Amino acid sequence: MRRGRLAGAFGIVAWGLVSAAMVGVGGVAAQDEALSDEAYERAVRRLRSADAEARVAAAELLGRRGQRRRDAVVPLLRERLREDDDWRVRASSGRALGRLAARDAVPDLVRALRDPVVDVRVVAAAAIWRLPDPAAVPALLELLRDRDASARQWGALALGVIRDRRATRPLVTLLDDAEADVRTDAIRSLGRLRDPRAVSPLEAYARDDDHAMDERIEAINALSSLSGPEKNDALVRLIRHDEARIRARAVQALGRVGDALAIPALRERREAEDVRTVRAAIDRAIEAIRRRAEGGGESGGRPLELPPMD
Numbered sequence: 117m118r119r120g121r122l123a124g125a126f127g128i129v130a131w132g133l134v135s136a137a138m139v140g141v142g143g144v145a146a147q148d149e150a151l152s153d154e155a156y157e158r159a160v161r162r163l164r165s166a167d168a169e170a171r172v173a174a175a176e177l178l179g180r181r182g183q184r185r186r187d188a189v190v191p192l193l194r195e196r197l198r199e200d201d202d203w204r205v206r207a208s209s210g211r212a213l214g215r216l217a218a219r220d221a222v223p224d225l226v227r228a229l230r231d232p233v234v235d236v237r238v239v240a241a242a243a244i245w246r247l248p249d250p251a252a253v254p255a256l257l258e259l260l261r262d263r264d265a266s267a268r269q270w271g272a273l274a275l276g277v278i279r280d281r282r283a284t285r286p287l288v289t290l291l292d293d294a295e296a297d298v299r300t301d302a303i304r305s306l307g308r309l310r311d312p313r314a315v316s317p318l319e320a321y322a323r324d325d326d327h328a329m330d331e332r333i334e335a336i337n338a339l340s341s342l343s344g345p346e347k348n349d350a351l352v353r354l355i356r357h358d359e360a361r362i363r364a365r366a367v368q369a370l371g372r373v374g375d376a377l378a379i380p381a382l383r384e385r386r387e388a389e390d391v392r393t394v395r396a397a398i399d400r401a402i403e404a405i406r407r408r409a410e411g412g413g414e415s416g417g418r419p420l421e422l423p424p425m426d
Contacts, residue, residue, distance in 0.1 A: 150184045151177070163192055168202040175205060179212025190218045197224050203233035210236060214243030222249045229255040229271075234264045241270035248278040260286050265295040272298065276305025284311040291321055299327075300334055307338030312346050315339065319350040322362060333365050340369035348374050352381045355398075360391045367394060371401030376409050 151159065155177075162174035175196060182189035193216075196209040210228055213221040221243075228240035229252070241259060244252045252274065259271030272290060275283040283305070290302035303321070306314045321327060321335040336354065339347055351374065354366035363385070370378050379402055386398045 149181060151181045156182070156185060160192065163196065168200075168205055171196065171200065171202070171205045172208045175208035175212045179208075179215040182212075183216060186216055186218070190216060190221060193218070194221050194224045197221070197228055203231070203236055206231065207233070207236045207239045210239040210243055214239070214246045217247060219247050219249070222247055222251060226252045226255050229259055234262070234267055237262065237264075237267045238270050241267065241274045245270065245274040245277055248274065250278055250280050253278060253280045253282055257283060257286050260290060265293070265298055268293065269295070269298045269301050272302045272305050276301070276308040279309055281309055281311045281313075284309055284313050288314065288317045291317060296328065296331065300331055303331065303334045303338050307341035310341055310343045312342050312344035314342055315344075315346045315350050318342075319354065322354060322366075323357065325359075329361060332362060336362070336365045336369055340373050348378055352378055355381065355385045360394055363389075363391075364394045364397050367397045367401050371397070371404040374401065374405050376405060379405055 159174045159177050159182075162170040163178070165171055165174070175193060178189045178193060190213065193209045193212050197206050197213065200206050200209065206228065210225060213225065225240045225243050225247070226249075228236050229244075231237050231240065237259065241256065244256070256271045256275050256278075259267050260275075262268050262271065268290065272287060275287065287302045287306050287309070290298055293299050293302065303318070306318060318335045318339040322332045322339065324332070327335075336351070339350055348370070351366045351370050355363050355370065357363050357366070367382065367385075370382065374382075382398050382402050382405075386395055389395045389398065
């Protein structure tokens with residue numbers, strides 16, 4: 117998963133949670149050696165210390181090494197996230213809850229999405245990305261309008277993994293964001309939502325010469341992930357685009373998701389295509405669609421009755 121300039125802008129506090137969450141995707145985040153009884157008691161005392169630095173260190177330690185004592189550790193960290201008057205402690209506690217995959221802490225993480233300090237908002241959104249929950253959607257939608265670009269980016273990312281289509285239109289508004297990282301993650305999250313209402317904005321984004329080519333390619337990737345037949349119509353239109361890289365990616369996308377109805381358009385494009393690599397991509401796409409249909413896709417297993425290619 118790409119993490120751009122914005123996502124890494126908040127140093128160890130936010131980035132540490134991201135790293136832990138990335139390790140934990142597909143399984144439980146890696147934990148250091150478990151705490152001894154003595155070390156645990158000492159960390160709990162430090163978590164209640166008058167010294168904010170001590171509380172930060174204790175939260176970090178409990179997040180890294182408290183998995184076996186999770187039932188006791190999580191309520192302590194939730195309290196710090198809710199009530200501590202030092203933003204560094206709140207952020208470290210949110211990070212620790214993400215490391216511990218503390219799903220029961222989601223209500224406190226949702227509340228932290230509205231924290232006055234952006235570092236805490238970012239950490240909370242990153243934790244919810246690790247612990248997706250529809251209950252977080254309203255607060256994450258607010259985060260998409262945050263004045264800070266990193267908060268908007270992490271709001272978009274978290275909404276993408278929750279896959280709640282209430283986020284479709286707000287994510288579409290981020291396609292006009294001033295920051296490229298925000299736009300790109302909004303595009304990717306729209307693909308994860310799979311809402312066919314995103315077809316038109318994603319097609320328009322792919323066509324827009326004012327956007328960077330890598331963003332336009334991401335828009336085609338997202339477009340190919342959407343539900344419904346409208347995406348195939350949009351991809352067929354894009355194989356006729358003036359820019360060869362756009363045509364090539366749209367052809368590749370049709371090869372992955374297109375049905376037999378796309379083959380005549382692909383053949384027509386091949387006749388007019390003057391770029392060798394795009395012609396080759398068209399041949400591969402047609403063959404992939406044929407194999408998929410003959411194997412029991414939309415055609416129900418019946419061979420396609422198509423004339424041979426010249």
